[in-house]
Amino acid sequence: MEMIKDVLIGLWESSGFYALFADGTFLWQNLVMILVSFVLLYFAIAKKCEPLLLVPIAFGILLANLPGAGLMDDPTGLMDTSNIVDGAHWYDSGVLRLIYAGVKSSIFPCLIFLGIGCMTDFGPLLSNPVSLLLGAAAQLGIYVAFVVAILVGFDPKEAASIAIIGGADGPTAIFLTGKLAGHLLGPIAVAAYSYMALIPFIQPPIMKLLTTEKERKVEMKQLRKVSKVEKIIFPVVVLVICAFILPDVAPLLGFLMLGNLFKECGVVDRLSDTAQNALMNIVTIMLGLTVGATTNGQTFLEVKTLLIVALGLFAFAFSTTGGLLLGKLLYLITGGKVNPLIGAAGVSAVPMAARVAQNEGRKYNPANFLLMHAMGPNVAGVIGSAVAAGFLLAMFG
Amino acid sequence: MLFTSDYSIKMPIGEALLRSVLGIVTVISILAVIALLILLVSKVIRVIEAKAGNKPVEAETAAPSATPAGVPMPAGMNQGELELVDTDEKTAAVIMAIVSDKSGIPLNRLSFKSIKLMEDKK
Known part of the structure; x- marks a missing residue:
């Protein structure tokens, strides 16, 4: 009888219900985060909002907030030295903590960039190199948000990590935040991916506000066909230039351009296929799960998180504005040959931002076909946000 | 690290502004250099291809x-x-x-x- 009682007490004390009230403190934050994960799962599954990312992220949130489960435990201080347990080994760490090493070490963002490189066609950019300037201008929000983040009281490393949300590039945001302000990785990653999913709602009002109907109706000249040699040379040249000027950008751009070379050289189709399909899917699962797992209730539910979300939206809006303003300038300089809407696509989120430019253009001129023109600034934005991250890393890393 | 400041403390707003301007100028400059190189490389390639007896440049670019x-x-x-x-x-x-x-x-x-x-x- 005594044994049964001991077993039952043991079971109770090892249960999540007991852990919820451990040390006399009710861990309500974990329960709130579990509810948040349910809401995100609903949006991902029922509403199909970025399900490939949102399902693993939401499930990571759920797993990390299960009381007593310890999936993100770090007894050896692999990344957090505040809870070191004497005699613990690295393999005693929570399983998600071990996988999270891929985020902390930048392995996952770089591998994602490898896959993106394999899927990216730089042809529209090569046929219209001015696109690169639009991609650069659309990084404006990063630097405006940086100043505002400093103003509201974040330290420079945190401010730089928050500001990079304006680049609208998930892997870049994770890469930079992992290096500068790992404790903010959860809210920054969630904000970055959320805004990327919300591009069709965020950008159109700004486009309407900053452009005239006449500008939105502009039809652009057909792009020239780019030769295979140009496409093969491009990734190598870009990497060498950028990495020589800003060596910190080499990991991200290196993998992006390697992936693109896989695609364009035409002699490693198997590698290209693996990088953009199997590998990309595997890394997405691990990245999504572990990014979600960084949102522990005790540290996530703070005023700071709300500020980060607000600043991220601010950064994103200003990046769109920067691209549109340069687009308007090009419209004036070229005598109306450039549709300013394609500037908004410089915010990197490929190909969503280009699609928004296409859709907005066709609303005002059904015969307009801006997609390929917008793809130029769009892929330039990927390079631009990586360069911006490299700059911030060089400053504060 | 380019500078030796302690970045765990707050930064004066003037310095933040200056670094922001420097940042956007850097991004624009690097991407402008790449744009110029693309123009240069594509011209060289098209000249080489034209000399090699390929199709005329204009025909290919359409x-x-x-x-x-x-x-x-x-x-x-x-x-x-x-x-x-x-x-x-x-x-x-x-x-x-x-x-x-x-x-x-x-x-x-x-x-x-x-x-x-x-x-x-x-």
């Missing part, structure tokens, strides 16, 4: 569009190459007209590379 025989080519439309596999020209013309109609994109802005009859898999 976006490929296609129209089968018998279909009147709209004004401004570019002649390109279209591969027809087990498809007659009449069917190809109908397919292209339907794609143009459904997508709302004029034929002279569409580029077809090949039209192939798919096997009926049961």
Whole structure:
């Protein structure tokens, strides 16, 4: 009888219900985060909002907030030295903590960039190199948000990590935040991916506000066909230039351009296929799960998180504005040959931002076909946000 | 690290502004350099290809569009190459007209590379 009682007490004390009230403190934050994960799962599954990312992220949130489960435990201080347990080994760490090493070490963002490189066609950019300037201008929000983040009281490393949300590039945001302000990785990653999913709602009002109907109706000249040699040379040249000027950008751009070379050289189709399909899917699962797992209730539910979300939206809006303003300038300089809407696509989120430019253009001129023109600034934005991250890393890393 | 400041403390707003301006100028400069290099490299490649006896540069740079025989080519439309596999020209013309109609994109802005009859898999 005594044994049964001991077993039952043991079971109770090892249960999540007991852990919820451990040390006399009710861990309500974990329960709130579990509810948040349910809401995100609903949006991902029922509403199909970025399900490939949102399902693993939401499930990571759920797993990390299960009381007593310890999936993100770090007894050896692999990344957090505040809870070191004497005699613990690295393999005693929570399983998600071990996988999270891929985020902390930048392995996952770089591998994602490898896959993106394999899927990216730089042809529209090569046929219209001015696109690169639009991609650069659309990084404006990063630097405006940086100043505002400093103003509201974040330290420079945190401010730089928050500001990079304006680049609208998930892997870049994770890469930079992992290096500068790992404790903010959860809210920054969630904000970055959320805004990327919300591009069709965020950008159109700004486009309407900053452009005239006449500008939105502009039809652009057909792009020239780019030769295979140009496409093969491009990734190598870009990497060498950028990495020589800003060596910190080499990991991200290196993998992006390697992936693109896989695609364009035409002699490693198997590698290209693996990088953009199997590998990309595997890394997405691990990245999504572990990014979600960084949102522990005790540290996530703070005023700071709300500020980060607000600043991220601010950064994103200003990046769109920067691209549109340069687009308007090009419209004036070229005598109306450039549709300013394609500037908004410089915010990197490929190909969503280009699609928004296409859709907005066709609303005002059904015969307009801006997609390929917008793809130029769009892929330039990927390079631009990586360069911006490299700059911030060089400053504060 | 470029500077030796302690970044765990707050930064004066003037310095933040200065670094922001420096940041956007750096990004624009690097991407502008890349743009110039693209222009340069593409020109060199096109000259080399032209010298090697390839197709004239202008012909290659035109976006490929296609129209089968018998279909009147709209004004401004570019002649390109279209591969027809087990498809007659009449069917190809109908397919292209339907794609143009459904997508709302004029034929002279569409580029077809090949039209192939798919096997009926049961």
